[in-house]
Amino acid sequence: MVIERERCARGVLYAAGAGVCLLGLTSSAQAWIEVGDAGDGVGGNYQVIDNSQGATLTAIVGNTDGDGGDFVDSYLLTINDPITFTATTVGGAGFDTMLYLFDVNGFGQVANDDVSGISVRSRLVGSSNDGTGITVGVGTYLLAVTGFQMDPEDILGQTIFDIPIGSATEISGPDGSGGGSVLAQWEDNSVLGSAATGNYSVSLEGVGPVPAPGAVTLLGATGAFAGGRRRRK
Numbered sequence: 001m002v003i004e005r006e007r008c009a010r011g012v013l014y015a016a017g018a019g020v021c022l023l024g025l026t027s028s029a030q031a032w033i034e035v036g037d038a039g040d041g042v043g044g045n046y047q048v049i050d051n052s053q054g055a056t057l058t059a060i061v062g063n064t065d066g067d068g069g070d071f072v073d074s075y076l077l078t079i080n081d082p083i084t085f086t087a088t089t090v091g092g093a094g095f096d097t098m099l100y101l102f103d104v105n106g107f108g109q110v111a112n113d114d115v116s117g118i119s120v121r122s123r124l125v126g127s128s129n130d131g132t133g134i135t136v137g138v139g140t141y142l143l144a145v146t147g148f149q150m151d152p153e154d155i156l157g158q159t160i161f162d163i164p165i166g167s168a169t170e171i172s173g174p175d176g177s178g179g180g181s182v183l184a185q186w187e188d189n190s191v192l193g194s195a196a197t198g199n200y201s202v203s204l205e206g207v208g209p210v211p212a213p214g215a216v217t218l219l220g221a222t223g224a225f226a227g228g229r230r231r232r233k
């Protein structure tokens with residue numbers, strides 16, 4: 001996907017492959033552009049965001065179109081600042097998005113369906129607000145971008161996150177019956193027969209690429225420590 005800067009309002013990015021102005025993203029933004037089709041995260045099938053498209057990371061731009069099973073795109077990235085961490089679907093053609101965050105092993109962390117009662121886009125922060133008490137730390141995480149209503153499940157088909165009807169705006173922890181298990185499959189529970197798909201851009205804060213192996217040993221050690229601390233809660 002080629003980014004052009006002329007076709008939209010001054011300073012707003014244009015994604016030629018998607019044919020959309022990326023509202024909310026300025027031309028100073030460093031977007032990761034989906035390479036081919038990002039995997040759905042099951043069994044380590046994800047796209048690693050590295051430094052090849054820039055050293056910073058303020059957005060991810062991509063597409064789900066349902067073809068060839070392209071309903072979920074997942075990306076491995078680093079949360080550098082859990083306090084300011086946000087992931088928000090913005091701009092694009094606009095469809096009913098869902099965002100899910102897993103740790104590097106596939107355990108559910110936080111999830112969101114809708115920003116508000118009037119917006120079906122999604123927004124994640126680093127702490128759940130549904131009573132599950134989840135707070136993410138510094139480390140490597142898997143961010144899955146998908147549409148309503150794709151639900152991640154464990155190997156037994158139990159949902160990992162419980163986002164009840166009428167509670168679409170909650171930042172959910174992994175409180176589904178499969179919440180203690182790793183991501184093993186996705187279930188399309190859309191009453192429309194097929195989950196929402198489309199062009200998306202996800203605005204990011206507190207996030208960076210995954211360091212090259214061996215390049216940032218210190219960060220890896222920090223991430224491991226944060227993970228250990230989280231588990232003892």
Ligand SMILES: [Ca+2]
Pocket residue numbers: 034036037038062063064065070072073
């Ligand atoms: Ca895709």
Ligand SMILES: [Ca+2]
Pocket residue numbers: 096097098112113114115120121122148
């Ligand atoms: Ca939604």
Ligand SMILES: [Ca+2]
Pocket residue numbers: 130161162163164170171172173175
């Ligand atoms: Ca929940």
